[in-house]
Amino acid sequence: MNRPLMLVQIGLAMAVGLATMVLFPLVAPLYGVINATLYTSMAIFALSLALLWGFAGILCFGQSAFFGLGAYAYAIAAINFGDTTIACAFAILVPVLFAAALGYFLFYGRLSDVYLGVITLTVTLILFKLINSTGGDSWRIGKARIGGFNGIPDTPPLRVPFGGEILSPTQLFVFAIICLVVVYTFCKWLALTRFGRAIAAVRENEVRAELLGYNAKRLKLAIFCISAGLAGLAGLLFANTVFVSPTIFGLSMAAQVLIWVIVGGLGTFVGPVVASIVLQMVAVYFGKLGWIDPNIVLGALLIAFVVFVPSGLLPTATRIAGILKNRAGSRGRAGQALPGEVGERQVS
């Protein structure tokens, strides 16, 4: 609906992205750049869930399944084919196909939404267990050893397409930032397309949407697959910064991304990106302190937000700003809508 605002937001995102990818490598040490690439991949991961949960209203507890599949698919395909461009395609396609199969089962089985969360979580844990038990030489896909809980340490790094050079850490960082900006723009754009609005309709009232002729199940399946593809892309970047191991299917990975989205705010895209970056820094900080377990911080944050700020930081901030502005401006215009109240989701 609000096209100009969206263009401004996208422009801003591009500007910030451009500035970051040019300036940051100049001032930061190498490990800082590598870390930033990791954060960026996680931000994309957060966006994938922001799209699925925040925008489409489908709460998936096991988003890390798609992330992990993307990472593993990249590593295994890259080892087998030698060419990393094909591996990238695998990193996105494998999660999408997996999501299609799982989603078909979930959405066409008329399972209630609550079970969807539990089942997706279960699926992640199954993958965790399965991959953990693939230690030893007998477990391999083509040339790639899956390696059980040791993971795949010798993942080939990303190259320029068609047999080009290996990307340097800085180039990889630039690539990651470009991906992030593109994914963000994609999400914003998607929300405004007919498809996106139909998704919003299904989120608001599934039965009504169907009575108007929207195929709710297919729409949900489609957004589920899209979100899985984005998570796969995040996994691909992750596999290039940190080596893949089963912990990416673990519970804390699944919990983290959920926390980023809820802290950043449901229904927004910027919020989860910022939250993911800030919270990762916080986690690293507490990790360095050593005496406090990061799980304590994650847990406390999650509880605090669910209980006190359930709509997340960005919408809450917008609402407070709106209230203040209303106070300052025209007093007592009855029935005027405050931005960001319950039930309304603005997509920023």
Place this chain on the structure above:
Amino acid sequence: MSAPILRAQGVAVHFGGVKALDGVDLSVDRGELRCLIGPNGAGKTTFFRCLTGVLKPTLGTIVFRDESIGGWERHEIARAGIGIKTQVPSLFDGLSVEENLWLSLRKVAEERRRQELILEVLDRIGIADLRKLILGRMAHGQRQLVELAMVVASSPELVLLDEPAAGMTDAEVERLARVILDLNSNHTVVVVEHDMQFIRMIANIVTVFHQGRVLVEDHVESILHDDRVRAVYLGKKNVE
């Protein structure tokens, strides 16, 4: 105005032991304006739910335009041309009136045409000034009107209206009657109502539901003087 657009035969819905519908036979002609009445719990809403695919009938067949829609999905039925205003307004609460209408114009491909139609329909129903409001914050009567507007906008071949006049002021009821008559000029309409005044304004043939079956079907005036109908209503409560 001859071939039936809708034909229900022996439609039954059982909830455990409760027989909400117990073999309904009903046929509606193309272009007709039909009223369904009946005491509370007679099964009118349940019947509408079967027609829209929200419930699958336990027994019986429903034929819409020569096709049996008994096992169809909700969206398939909607696409085939049945639209409904439900008894309890069911809308997209987080979205604005305008966006709600936009969503009901699924069939209209061109964006500009959609915007035109939105304004046109809102004007016709008389809620153009509510365009930007978020549905979740509106009063019940207004929500009723928005849902009506959505049905009108989506322009299905068969329009089902479940108690559209409930909670409306007299002026609004009169306006509603005009909208429905207008709608009927090129759509088949089936209306469930309790308000006899209102039914008199619009109806020709009335079907009376009782305990999950069709009790009688006749012209309005004959219905009003039918002893069986009186007995059914007086047994429950007085007709307004």
Place this chain on the structure above:
Amino acid sequence: MVLLQIASAIGNLALVCAGLAVIFGMMRVINLAHGEFIMLGGFAAVLSVHAGVNIWLAMLVVAPLTVAAVGLIVERLIMRRLYGRMVDTMLATWGVSLLLIGLTTTLFGNRVVGIAAPLGSFRIGGYSIGAYELVITLISIAIFVGGYLLLRWTPLGLVARATMQNREMAASLGIEPSRVYAVTFGIGAALSGLAGGLLAPLSGVVPTMGVAYVAKAFITVITGGASIIVGTATSSLLLGSISTLTTFLTTPVVGDVALLVSATIFLRLMPTGITGRIFRGAP
């Protein structure tokens, strides 16, 4: 002999599910901290045995009471604010789960502690099975039979069933739902603690052990459907047998996977669970 093993696996599964079934069945709260409640029960039992408490006392009394106390605190401070918001309760209990993992890791370190199982093992033919495992099976049967009788025949059970079926109605009859919820949460936590205490000698105790239980318990309870006792019992029976048989044929990991996969398939076939279909209306 294989039958005994299967029986013991079913008993374990049912035991692990009991606490969750109570909380989910009564309150429709998906308690993702269930696994950590079990873990706390394990720690309570192990630590008190190390402190010189009799092992039976530690498992059967100390563990459930400790966890019940924790459960009541969680209910009071967090859950009470969230009733009716199912997704939020799920998220909040996940937070509790992470918090408890973090706290126990900080306090006890990330290593396995354990106690020796009481009673020896006995032999039938060429096989041996721990007598203790049979005791666990008997205890879980006792819990389920006791729970059934309690719900079916006592005034307390009537109150509980009434609240399960219709909150407003129960409230209008003068039953105070918040009290019922607090008690339910406490009982559920106590059962999880009991499970943790009883399983500690078999599996050892480690802060991250809960994860393994929560998914399994959940899917079993959901597969059971609306009737918490009969449902959970039947689905434990079914899924426990499937996973043990698969474990025999392959490895424990595949056995676990088989449990989860078959439960998911059951849910696909019967979205309302076994008792949504078959034993309607039993408690």
